[in-house]
Amino acid sequence: MSVNEEFRPKIVAFCCNWCSYAGADLAGSSRLAYPADVKIIRVPCSCRVNPMFILRAFEKGADGVILCGCHPGDCHYSTGNYYTRRRMTMLFSMLDFIGVENGRTRVEWVSAAEGVKFSTTMNDFVAKIRSLGKNVRLGDLRCKD
Amino acid sequence: MQRIGVFVCHCGSNIAATVDVKKVVEMARMEPGVVFADDYQYMCSEAGQAKIGAAIKEHNLTGIVVCSCSPRMHETTFRSCAKRYGLNPYMVEIANIREHCSWIHKDMQEATEKAVILARAAIAKVNLNAPLQAGESRVTKRALVIGGGIAGIQTALDIADAGYEVDIVEKTPSIGGRMSQLDKTFPTLDCSACILTPKMVDAAGHEKIKIYTYSEVEKVSGFVGDFTVDIRKKARSVDATKCTGCGVCQEKCPSKKTPSEFNRGLGNRSAIYTPFAQAIPNVPVIDREACIKFKTGKCGVCEKVCQAGAIDYAQQDEIITEKYGAIVVATGFDTIKLDKYDEYAYNQSKDVITSLELERVMNAAGPTKGHLERLSDGKAPKEIVFIQCVGSRCADARGKGYCSKICCMYTAKHAMLIRDKYPDVNVTVFYIDVRTPGKNFDEFYRRAVEEYGVNYIKGQVGKVAPQPDGSLLVQAADLLDNRQIKMKADMVVLATAIEPDPSVRGIATMLTASIDTNNFLTEAHPKLRPVESPTAGVFLSGVCQGPKDIPETVAQAGAAAVKVIGLLAKDKLTTNPCTAKPDELLCNGCGNCAKVCPYGAITYEVRQINDHGIREERRLATVNNALCQGCGACTVTCPSGAMDLQGFSNRQLIAEVDAICR
Ligand SMILES: Cc1cc2nc3c(=O)[nH]c(=O)nc-3n(C[C@H](O)[C@H](O)[C@H](O)COP(=O)(O)OP(=O)(O)OC[C@H]3O[C@@H](n4cnc5c(N)ncnc54)[C@H](O)[C@@H]3O)c2cc1C
Ligand code: SF4
Ligand code: SF4
Ligand code: FES
Numbered sequence: 017m018s019v020n021e022e023f024r025p026k027i028v029a030f031c032c033n034w035c036s037y038a039g040a041d042l043a044g045s046s047r048l049a050y051p052a053d054v055k056i057i058r059v060p061c062s063c064r065v066n067p068m069f070i071l072r073a074f075e076k077g078a079d080g081v082i083l084c085g086c087h088p089g090d091c092h093y094s095t096g097n098y099y100t101r102r103r104m105t106m107l108f109s110m111l112d113f114i115g116v117e118n119g120r121t122r123v124e125w126v127s128a129a130e131g132v133k134f135s136t137t138m139n140d141f142v143a144k145i146r147s148l149g150k151n152v153r154l155g156d157l158r159c160k161d
Numbered sequence: 162m163q164r165i166g167v168f169v170c171h172c173g174s175n176i177a178a179t180v181d182v183k184k185v186v187e188m189a190r191m192e193p194g195v196v197f198a199d200d201y202q203y204m205c206s207e208a209g210q211a212k213i214g215a216a217i218k219e220h221n222l223t224g225i226v227v228c229s230c231s232p233r234m235h236e237t238t239f240r241s242c243a244k245r246y247g248l249n250p251y252m253v254e255i256a257n258i259r260e261h262c263s264w265i266h267k268d269m270q271e272a273t274e275k276a277v278i279l280a281r282a283a284i285a286k287v288n289l290n291a292p293l294q295a296g297e298s299r300v301t302k303r304a305l306v307i308g309g310g311i312a313g314i315q316t317a318l319d320i321a322d323a324g325y326e327v328d329i330v331e332k333t334p335s336i337g338g339r340m341s342q343l344d345k346t347f348p349t350l351d352c353s354a355c356i357l358t359p360k361m362v363d364a365a366g367h368e369k370i371k372i373y374t375y376s377e378v379e380k381v382s383g384f385v386g387d388f389t390v391d392i393r394k395k396a397r398s399v400d401a402t403k404c405t406g407c408g409v410c411q412e413k414c415p416s417k418k419t420p421s422e423f424n425r426g427l428g429n430r431s432a433i434y435t436p437f438a439q440a441i442p443n444v445p446v447i448d449r450e451a452c453i454k455f456k457t458g459k460c461g462v463c464e465k466v467c468q469a470g471a472i473d474y475a476q477q478d479e480i481i482t483e484k485y486g487a488i489v490v491a492t493g494f495d496t497i498k499l500d501k502y503d504e505y506a507y508n509q510s511k512d513v514i515t516s517l518e519l520e521r522v523m524n525a526a527g528p529t530k531g532h533l534e535r536l537s538d539g540k541a542p543k544e545i546v547f548i549q550c551v552g553s554r555c556a557d558a559r560g561k562g563y564c565s566k567i568c569c570m571y572t573a574k575h576a577m578l579i580r581d582k583y584p585d586v587n588v589t590v591f592y593i594d595v596r597t598p599g600k601n602f603d604e605f606y607r608r609a610v611e612e613y614g615v616n617y618i619k620g621q622v623g624k625v626a627p628q629p630d631g632s633l634l635v636q637a638a639d640l641l642d643n644r645q646i647k648m649k650a651d652m653v654v655l656a657t658a659i660e661p662d663p664s665v666r667g668i669a670t671m672l673t674a675s676i677d678t679n680n681f682l683t684e685a686h687p688k689l690r691p692v693e694s695p696t697a698g699v700f701l702s703g704v705c706q707g708p709k710d711i712p713e714t715v716a717q718a719g720a721a722a723v724k725v726i727g728l729l730a731k732d733k734l735t736t737n738p739c740t741a742k743p744d745e746l747l748c749n750g751c752g753n754c755a756k757v758c759p760y761g762a763i764t765y766e767v768r769q770i771n772d773h774g775i776r777e778e779r780r781l782a783t784v785n786n787a788l789c790q791g792c793g794a795c796t797v798t799c800p801s802g803a804m805d806l807q808g809f810s811n812r813q814l815i816a817e818v819d820a821i822c823r
Contacts, residue, residue, distance in 0.1 A: 026822050033233075034695055035675060041231045044260025052266050052275040055821045056257070057282070058232065060739065060809055064793030072815055076822035092673050092696065093792035094759045103797065128695060129677035135265075 025079035025145045027054045029138070030069070032062045034092035035127045036084035042131030043138075050138035053145075054082075061085070062123075063096030067107040070121070074111070074154040080120045080145040084134075087125040097125070115152055119144050163288050166197040166222040167280065168213055170204035170229040172259055179263040181273040185228060188277045192284045196220050205235050213239070214246035224252040224287040228280050230259040249292035251738065251808060256283040278821055285816035293738035293807055296786050300386040301486040302729045305330065307378055307668060310338020311357065311711060312703025312718045313491035314364050319722030321369035325729045328371045328483065329364070330378055330392055332664070333422070335440035336361055338493050342423060342517065344524040344531075346711060347574040348605040354439060361441045375446055377664075379480065381488070381671040384790065385698030386734045388485045396476040398447035399433070403471035406443035410463035410472065411435070419451040421528075425518045427536065428528035433463050438526060447474075487725045488672060490682060490694070491702040491718070492665050496657040497552045501559040505551065505655055510627045511537040515657040516568065519575055533583060535652055538631060542651035545579060546635050547572050547590040548622045552658035554593060561658045561679060566708035568656035569596045573609040575654065580613040589616040589648070591637055599710070618646070625653050661705055674699045682706050692721040700724050739808030740789040741796060743782045745770050747803035750780030754795035754804050762788035763795060 031037040037058050043050070059065055062085025070081045083104060085097040100123065108121045122141055126134045167189040171177035182200040189198040197220045201209050204227055216222060225248070227239050232255035240250035258276040266272040304320050306313045309331030317327040329336065340346075341361075343353035364370050373392055380391040414431035421430040423437050430436075432451035435443060453460035454474060464472040496517055499507040507513045512535045514522070525531035535542055549568055552560035569592070576588045595617065597603040609615045622637040633653050637646045661680040669676045674694040675683040682701050685693040692701050702721040703714045728734075743754075745768070755763040762785045767778050782804065784795075793806045805811055 028818060028821055037231075038233060038695070041233055041257075041260040044231070044264040047264055049265045049267070052262070052268075052271045055275065055278055055282070056261050057814065057817045057821070058257075059793065059814065060806070061792040061794070063797060064806060064809060064814075066797045066811065066814075068811070069814055069818055073818045073822055076819055078818075078822050086675070089670050090673070090675055093790055093794070094670075094673055095757075096759070096792050096794055099757060099794055099797070127677065127683070128675050129683050 023146060023149060025053050025142065025150075026077055027080045027082065027142060027145060028073045028078050029054050029056045030059050030062070030065045030081070030083045031056050032085045032092070032096070033058055033060050035086035035090065035125075036062075036134070038128035039084070039126040039130045039134040042128065043134040046131045048131055048135035050135045051142045053142055054138050061091060061093050061096035062100040063093070065100065067103060070107060070111075071154065074116055074151065077151075077153050079148075079151040080122075080141060082122045082124060082137075082141050084124050084126045084137075087127055090127065114154070116154065117148060119148050120151060163194040163224045164196045164220060164222050165194040165284060165287055166213070166216045166220060166225045167195055167199075167284065168204050168209075168216075168225065168227045169198070169200040169280070170209070170227065171200060171202050172230060172263075173202065176229070176259050176263045179266060179269055179272045180258055180276045181269060184273050185258070185276050185280055189226075189280050189284065192281055194224070194288045195284060197222065204229050205238050210238075210242040213242055217243070217246040217248050222248065224254075224290055226254050226256060226280060226283045226287050228256040228258045228276065228283070231255075231257045231261070251293040252287065252290050254283040254287040254290065256280045281823070282817040282820040285820040286813045289810065289813045289816055291807070295735040295738045297733040298386055298736045298787055300729060300731050300734055301388075301484045302326065303328070303483070303485050304487045304489060304725050304729065305388070305390055305483070305485040306489045306491055306702070308338070308491035308493055308662075308703070308705070309336030309372065309374065310491060310493045310703060311340045311360070312493065312705075312714045313338070313489070314360050315715050315718035316489050316491060316702045316722045316725070317370050318360065318364055318367065319719050320725050320729075321367045323722075323726045324369070325726065326369050326371070328373060328485075330376050331372065331374045332377050333436060334375045334397075334434075334446045335436050335442070336364065336372060336374060337437075337441070339517075340711060341437060341439070342425075342520055344520050345574065345578060347570045348599070348601045350574065350578070358439050361439070365441045372442070373481070374442060378668065378671065386486050386728070388488055388698065390483055390485055390488070392481045392483065394479040394481060396478050397444065398449070398472065398474055398476050399445055400471045400473045400476070401442060401444045403469045404444045405469050405471075407468070408435075409466045409468070411445060413462050413466045415460065415462060416451050416453050419448060424521045424528050425515070427518055427521055487698050487700065487728050489700045489702050489721050489725060490665070490668060490672070490674065490705050492662045492668060492705045494659045494704040494708075495662055497561065497660050499551070499655070499657065502551065504624050505548065505622070505653065506625045506627055506633070507655065510625075510633060511535070512633060512651065513625060513653045513655065515655050516571055516575065517657070519654050523575075523578065533579060533586070540651070541583075542586060544587045544648070544650045545589070545652045545654065546622075546633075546648070546650040547576060547588070547654045547656065549590065549592040549656045551655040555658070561660060563679060563708070564596065565659045566596075567659070567710045570599070570602060570605065570710065572656050573606045573615070576615040577609045577613045580615060587616065589618060589650075591618050591620055591622050593619070593621065599712075620646070659704065659708055665705055672696060672699050692717055692724055698728065736787060737791055739791040739806065740786045741784045741791065741793070741804055741806050743784065743799075744803045744805065745779075745781050746772055747801045748779075748781050749801055749803075750782065751800060753798045753800060754782050757794040757798045758789075759792065759794070760788045760790055762790075
């Protein structure tokens with residue numbers, strides 16, 4: 017697997033401001049390392065993440081997308097993560113159908129107190145993406161030159 | 162086109178030691194819209210902010226990106242800096258290159274590359290930012306305190322003394338909390354009731370404080386400054402306006418077999434009861450499950466004996482709806498259940514008790530009238546063993562990983578009080594470590610050992626076995642002398658771990674306040690904002706936030722009060738302008754967005770619009786900015802892409818995605 021050792025995946029992590037982004041901050045202040053391949057985008061709530069953003073990421077060459085929010089029942093806006101859960105279940109199965117394997121997409125609940133969980137989740141997710149290798153870029157075959 | 166300035170912070174060496182800040186500056190200069198980029202030791206310092214200000218003026222900046230610590234740390238700092246120098250505060254974006262980069266990566270090249278990408282994403286976003294204006298919302302000048310223990314009482318008193326109205330909601334029939342159950346308190350050994358009762362009386366008599374006992378919070382809506390809360394006042398079956406507190410009813414009530422919650426089940430109480438003599442209010446409640454009248458329709462003794470005619474069997478639960486500007490959670494704690502600790506024989510022997518039960522046993526108003534006796538046979542014990550850390554600092558899933566913090570001190574207290582009153586009783590304490598940080602705490606513990614001759618043994622107890630002769634065989638390992646110990650005891654006291662009151666989960670959900678894996682409420686910042694919850698307008702007081710003794714609880718209660726007072730002193734609050742905004746040319750009035758909005762912020766109205774020259778009336782979504790909290794649920798649900806979130810717009814977020822995947 018030496019090829020995959022070299023492979024630096026592009027990973028987009030959407031984190032809600034109230035729990036997961038704070039969890040990532042705690043991972044940082046606790047110096048809990050995870051690979052630099054992960055780049056975080058802050059959103060107010062996990063329910064702000066439009067499936068379009070995830071499609072866009074895969075279209076632009078992302079190898080994995082992870083979406084983190086508060087634990088069920090703990091969403092700052094009460095119900096946001098329930099929408100997230102349902103929307104992403106739909107989106108991920110559709111993505112799987114068109115060739116973006118389920119391993120490349122993930123929803124994870126990380127609270128503001130779970131710096132350790134944030135870091136282990138990211139380590140695990142990156143390892144998974146590395147084992148899957150480079151993603152096929154989403155695109156329209158008719159537009160290929 | 163924006164004119165963007167990029168400011169890269171060294172954060173001393175926190176960032177600069179792992180990220181090549183000069184490289185980040187150099188790369189940022191090549192990004193579209195960037196007209197200025199520089200780095201500095203500490204951007205958040207006065208000099209750093211002045212640097213930003215100067216650049217705003219000199220280069221006519223329309224937007225800035227600060228590459229620094231988390232926006233949760235300094236976003237407000239840099240926003241107000243921008244504002245001071247004439248730039249709209251919402252034209253500021255932060256690239257988090259500390260918590261999300263320099264602190265977690267070791268390799269300089271890797272970290273620098275990542276920092277460049279994070280900066281790029283922030284620049285791409287700020288290119289699409291638009292100036293936003295914060296609105297204003299009103300502040301209801303009244304606070305709610307949930308929980309009437311020492312924490313809740315102190316917070317309420319401090320807020321009320323500053324001149325604001327406070328309501329306390331307490332679920333049991335009296336305020337006072339755990340402290341009312343304690344006998345004497347460390348480190349001074351003064352009697353708990355003597356210092357607590359006056360505070361309870363003060364709270365009850367304060368013109369600004371209203372106390373709802375036997376009540377629970379049922380529903381919370383709204384937001385900082387403007388919460389609406391439903392309080393369920395459970396039916397007491399006694400009219401508080403008539404009751405004189407004479408106590409005859411409790412005396413005459415024939416149903417006397419209900420385990421007393423206040424005495425931790427060590428004694429019984431009547432069906433109509435006040436939990437303890439100094440209860441506030443001194444108005445009994447009828448426990449309808451134990452009351453013969455409610456169970457069979459017969460009895461009615463209390464109604465007959467009550468001179469004041471206060472008994473009211475028909476009383477119903479009442480829902481009180483009230484508005485509050487701030488909410489303080491002070492729900493305290495309980496000791497953990499010991500079902501999973503069979504080795505200590507807690508469920509097998511009456512002579513194995515928890516420390517809280519011992520408090521009741523030692524108390525003159527308790528089940529044994531303050532006499533130290535075995536609960537099995539009433540005999541005076543000669544040999545008492547204390548076991549510390551029962552369920553605390555526990556590696557397995559049976560207990561809690563944390564230190565309960567108060568047990569070392571109260572065990573020393575118990576040991577000392579027993580040796581003082583009964584010098585012929587031997588006291589042995591098994592401990593893992595004795596932790597006594599705190600003013601006069603270590604001195605207190607040393608007195609237990611040196612003055613009172615308490616036998617402290619470092620070691621863990623493996624088993625407590627009840628013997629046929631009624632004694633208890635304690636088997637333990639002495640870790641310092643490396644030997645096994647077997648000793649007989651007449652009584653074993655377990656310093657049981659404490660955990661947040663189980664109701665806190667529901668309270669946290671209602672308030673959208675976060676709790677940690679142990680159910681303690683999370684503070685907004687562990688060091689800098691220890692009494693605020695991350696949810697604006699919600700504050701934390703007492704053990705609900707983490708284990709504490711009384712001095713610490715009272716200090717924190719005061720701190721929470723100060724934060725509440727600071728909030729209530731304002732007439733208006735500025736609201737978050739990052740609200741949803743529909744594009745009226747795209748909206749088709751389908752009605753999807755209102756369905757997902759948790760705040761009911763979206764309504765529909767018919768308006769005249771001009772769609773590329775065509776004038777017509779259309780049903781359109783309208784967002785109430787005072788109600789919208791900016792979650793963004795509606796933006797995703799909108800099938801026509803009409804609904805967007807200001808500050809986190811579709812285009813802005815896509816620009817970030819593109820920048821990261823470039
Ligand atoms: C055995 C023992 C001995 C101790 N000895 C000492 C000592 O000697 N010195 C010392 O400094 N500290 C001592 N402590 C610690 C002390 O008891 C606590 O520091 C203190 O009681 C914390 O106060 P609190 O108000 O945070 O919580 P609590 O005292 O638990 O009060 C919380 C209150 O909130 C109410 N409540 C809970 N949930 C709700 C809800 N959902 N709605 C409405 N109301 C609710 C409860 O009924 C209770 O009245 C001892 C503790 C124990 C267990
Ligand atoms: S952003 Fe959230 S709170 Fe605001 S209108 Fe949309 S759904 Fe409601
Ligand atoms: S969901 Fe979109 S199209 Fe439908 S009413 Fe709301 S803003 Fe208009
Ligand atoms: S705020 Fe975290 S998921 Fe909604």
